[in-house]
Amino acid sequence: MPPPRAWIAIAGPGEAAPWELEAAEEAGAAVADAGCGLVCGGLGGVMEAACRGARSRGGLTVGLLPGTDRDAANGWVVVALPTGLGEARNALVVRAADAVVAIGGGWGTLSEIALALKAGVPVVGLGTWEVAREGARVEGVVAAADPRAAVAEALRLCGR
Amino acid sequence: MPPPRAWIAIAGPGEAAPWELEAAEEAGAAVADAGCGLVCGGLGGVMEAACRGARSRGGLTVGLLPGTDRDAANGWVVVALPTGLGEARNALVVRAADAVVAIGGGWGTLSEIALALKAGVPVVGLGTWEVAREGARVEGVVAAADPRAAVAEALRLCGR
Amino acid sequence: MPPPRAWIAIAGPGEAAPWELEAAEEAGAAVADAGCGLVCGGLGGVMEAACRGARSRGGLTVGLLPGTDRDAANGWVVVALPTGLGEARNALVVRAADAVVAIGGGWGTLSEIALALKAGVPVVGLGTWEVAREGARVEGVVAAADPRAAVAEALRLCGR
């Protein structure tokens, strides 16, 4: 088991709509199919679906948990790290990733998008946040047509 | 010197436009006039202008620096804390605040807005980010007409 | 209120013996008398006694709390920062200090001593940990005779 070719973070809400779960599972499978590792926040919803998808293809999954209880990780996380940092762990998810795929999402997902773009880590989005200043759309998140295209674009953007 | 009545974070970019600096200085002064402490990221631009405003009224200013060098703080920070956490310190700025006033801003400011709303800390904005999902504006940041109104609204929202 | 001349951390247990509390209160007073700010973990025991001593002389006190609840701070903390980092905040206490005075102490205090010495921050001790490797005492913590001497030595060692 060599280190993965690259690490892709999949960000999204813990309480997710059916389309978000389907997209996350497909994106997780695409991450593993590309020989990449998956990093996420380790909890339920989008995070769980993404890990399930990655594990279905034999991928390696890392969950950076907000609390101190390893058992809070979803059942498809191989490396569960209870950081005890609360939402400050979002910065660590981003640092651990060569690129981020954001799917749907709440405020936590928006913080991961913002932290990634601040750090220069590319972000590809599926039905996620759009942001503007003074009425003018600000580019940053690259929209993708579907989960497989999102992962392919993420890999292209980070040059791995 | 008793503890302040409340702590207000002022978030905004380190490289700021003239209007952002003017708004930040006025907001900082309003924070001090209200008997509140000011917390921020401790660096230049909006952070420095806000601290200068607060100090001009004898206010207490706290700067949570990303690096480990205390001397990176702007000259109007009374309590300079070199966290060494990088942008993960944005989560600590938000935790330290009863309410956040966001002025203009880049990706770091957007991360503070998102982390605050995730944590249930109210955010008032001046010329800052607007966010949407699937074309529909999502409420969260309360817009204010001017810096003094922003601080007053922040205090009202946090109930202090 | 200009920034303090230096920041001194006082480290010690939350559940403390009477001698530890007396020493902490006297050390806190000495920190304020020297024109320095006091930084600590913000809770009870040695932390509370040190803050009480500093406030009795009009000093500025900062408490870096492990949890997210500001109300967990003792009543003599002026700047209470709920970091939400758990014991990882011990590293921030050390980073915020020009020197550390360790009084008595449990494992948390030992971690602060070790983190300080790792970072090159001088540590002065009163009845605190002694450490050895293979039976040979390892120097690091400078022993002091009493609380006022400890603070004076801490200031001398950090060159402030």
Next chain:
Amino acid sequence: MPPPRAWIAIAGPGEAAPWELEAAEEAGAAVADAGCGLVCGGLGGVMEAACRGARSRGGLTVGLLPGTDRDAANGWVVVALPTGLGEARNALVVRAADAVVAIGGGWGTLSEIALALKAGVPVVGLGTWEVAREGARVEGVVAAADPRAAVAEALRLCGR
């Protein structure tokens, strides 16, 4: 690749003596032989030797790096996480572990021992720190005769 049976942290200095490196490599191999994952600080010296030992038996290795550069990880880390937290990452190494094996060590290792004991995580030591208060040895680190015994004792103490 299911999650490991338990996670064992191996703590020790980045600049290590030959006996420390030999002990670390043997301990790392024992961790993998027991079906456990290895977590460490990800850098050189004891950390590198432990990872090399674990990888020689097909084990899974996690490195929690202090900086933001993944390439700082030693060549036997499978999951390299650039935390960007500096020495505050020592608290995360401890949180990620069911038990800690400390080998030799400097101040950073002592901080990991102290943080583990504070958190209730058992620590087994090989030629590492001894600690005392007022001249009386304080128990905490369980001494082991050799690397394989250390890992066995660590597993016994954490009940995995």
